[in-house]
Amino acid sequence: xxxxxVSDMMDADAACMRIAELIRRGxxxxxxxAVCIRNDSFTLDPFRDMIILVKSLWTGDIVLESDDPGIMxxxxxxxxxxxxxxxxxxxxxxDHFIMxxxxxGCRMCVSESDPELLFDLIQRAESEDVKDLAIDPMMRNMxxxxxxxxxxxxLSASLPEAGHPLVVRTWSGEYAMSMATVSMLVTDAIIxxxxxxxxxxxxLGELSESVR
Amino acid sequence: MRLPRTSRSYxxxxxxxxxxxxxxxxxxARSPAFLDLDNARHRRPVIYGEVWDTLDGxxxxxxxxxxxxxxxxxxWAVMWKELGADGVCLRLTGKDSPELVKRIxxxxxxxxxxxxxxxxxxDVAGYVDGTVLIVQCKGIAQSLDLxxxxxxxxxxxxxxxxxxAELCQxxxxxxxxxxxxxxxxxxxxxxxxxxxERISGYRLDGLNGVSGSQxxxxxxxxxxxxGYKPDVTPRRASMHEATVALAAMMAGADMxxxxxxxxxxxxxxxxxxxxxx
Numbered sequence: 001x002x003x004x005x006v007s008d009m010m011d012a013d014a015a016c017m018r019i020a021e022l023i024r025r026g027x028x029x030x031x032x033x034a035v036c037i038r039n040d041s042f043t044l045d046p047f048r049d050m051i052i053l054v055k056s057l058w059t060g061d062i063v064l065e066s067d068d069p070g071i072m073x074x075x076x077x078x079x080x081x082x083x084x085x086x087x088x089x090x091x092x093x094x095d096h097f098i099m100x101x102x103x104x105g106c107r108m109c110v111s112e113s114d115p116e117l118l119f120d121l122i123q124r125a126e127s128e129d130v131k132d133l134a135i136d137p138m139m140r141n142m143x144x145x146x147x148x149x150x151x152x153x154x155l156s157a158s159l160p161e162a163g164h165p166l167v168v169r170t171w172s173g174e175y176a177m178s179m180a181t182v183s184m185l186v187t188d189a190i191i192x193x194x195x196x197x198x199x200x201x202x203x204l205g206e207l208s209e210s211v212r
Numbered sequence: 213m214r215l216p217r218t219s220r221s222y223x224x225x226x227x228x229x230x231x232x233x234x235x236x237x238x239x240x241a242r243s244p245a246f247l248d249l250d251n252a253r254h255r256r257p258v259i260y261g262e263v264w265d266t267l268d269g270x271x272x273x274x275x276x277x278x279x280x281x282x283x284x285x286x287x288w289a290v291m292w293k294e295l296g297a298d299g300v301c302l303r304l305t306g307k308d309s310p311e312l313v314k315r316i317x318x319x320x321x322x323x324x325x326x327x328x329x330x331x332x333x334x335d336v337a338g339y340v341d342g343t344v345l346i347v348q349c350k351g352i353a354q355s356l357d358l359x360x361x362x363x364x365x366x367x368x369x370x371x372x373x374x375x376x377a378e379l380c381q382x383x384x385x386x387x388x389x390x391x392x393x394x395x396x397x398x399x400x401x402x403x404x405x406x407x408x409e410r411i412s413g414y415r416l417d418g419l420n421g422v423s424g425s426q427x428x429x430x431x432x433x434x435x436x437x438x439g440y441k442p443d444v445t446p447r448r449a450s451m452h453e454a455t456v457a458l459a460a461m462m463a464g465a466d467m468x469x470x471x472x473x474x475x476x477x478x479x480x481x482x483x484x485x486x487x488x489x
Binding site: 123155182185186199200202210211 | 213214215216218246247248249400401402404405408445447448451452455458459462463478482485486488
């Protein structure tokens with residue numbers, strides 16, 4: 001899955017144009033195949049409004065990103081039947097996120113840069129019966145992406161907690177594309193980017209078809 | 213949670229080849245590409261820039277990136293040096309090729325790879341001394357033809373669908389002491405997955421001590437330009453080529469041949485970051 005991000009700070013007209021552009025690219029290039037709605041406003045109403053707007057236009061996968069479980073718990077309701085991936089769970093809010101994932105049947109991503117703590121959190125979520133998990137080791141560059149993705153892929157042979165899909169968060173532009181490329185070449189990661197231009201989407205779409 | 217160690221160690225290392233005037237090394241891997249987890253050698257793949265002695269059929273989008281210097285083959289080679297390439301790949305068609313190669317070697321001081329018709333390559337290999345060339349062969353028949361007149365230069369073994377270890381042994385038994393394996397062209401498309409599997413499989417065989425599998429690996433990614441329409445933008449073509457190069461180097465290629473200067477620069481930066489240089 002490759003997701004491009006829509007901020008909840010965008011006005012509705014700009015958001016509609018952006019989503020239309022993402023739909024066009026998704027149809028012609030295969031990228032993106034998911035939209036991530038990010039809670040840049042740190043408040044509920046704009047986040048929920050943007051989720052409702054995206055849901056009405058976008059038929060592919062949906063990712064919701066906020067580390068405030070209070071906001072996430074309410075924002076997820078309009079889109080719960082689409083089984084979104086919720087991003088924002090960490091060591092400080094895991095119990096709340098587990099409750100949201102269980103209540104609404106969402107997929108849940110757990111983010112943590114310390115690998116030992118990360119798998120403790122994953123183990124806890126599994127023990128609370130959250131089935132559809134994703135792992136975000138918070139990789140920050142290409143080198144880290146190669147090393148960490150390889151390490152976790154190898155760990156998965158002996159550690160079931162490491163068998164969940166990896167999430168790679170990147171920013172925008174050509175470096176984001178190279179991060180996405182590395183993660184795609186090492187493992188079948190869920191890639192969430194802030195933004196990629198048309199050429200980057202085209203290259204990633206072709207690469208995905210070539211190597212996956 | 214205490215996590216098990218995932219580091220791996222290997223019984224063998226890839227061969228190192230010294231090329232050019234003795235100041236460039238290709239190969240020497242002791243882990244899968246770039247993996248510090250497995251004690252990688254901090255060395256990036258070398259990147260050779262492609263130069264033709266004729267512009268017939270050369271893509272306009274690529275030519276536009278050389279500021280007119282592509283019209284003079286020697287100037288074109290010097291430009292690659294200025295751009296930071298580790299070597300020049302000369303595609304030769306002319307009869308004055310041996311002298312041309314020698315002049316470019318003297319002007320750039322870079323290692324040179326040559327490709328062309330068998331007779332041209334034989335002339336070049338026999339004439340040029342003072343620098344170790346890489347003679348790029350197309351097809352196993354050309355590798356066999358060149359093997360007994362390598363004159364100390366490196367011969368590439370175009371493995372096609374053959375077994376690289378066996379083909380390399382055959383070439384070496386005919387007199388070529390130094391070889392680089394070519395496991396196929398780098399092209400975006402369905403073949404890329406198979407190419408990556410062949411390169412990484414060959415690299416792992418070498419690290420695990422399989423005889424004949426320790427030679428450096430070449431990947432020519434210039435064919436990634438072949439599928440474009442004439443109106444392709446240089447940026448788009450360069451991004452494709454750089455991405456194919458990244459895919460090849462992450463699989464374990466030790467040497468890349470590239471067409472576009474922007475793509476070569478991107479690939480060099482990728483290699484330096486992944487090799488932690």
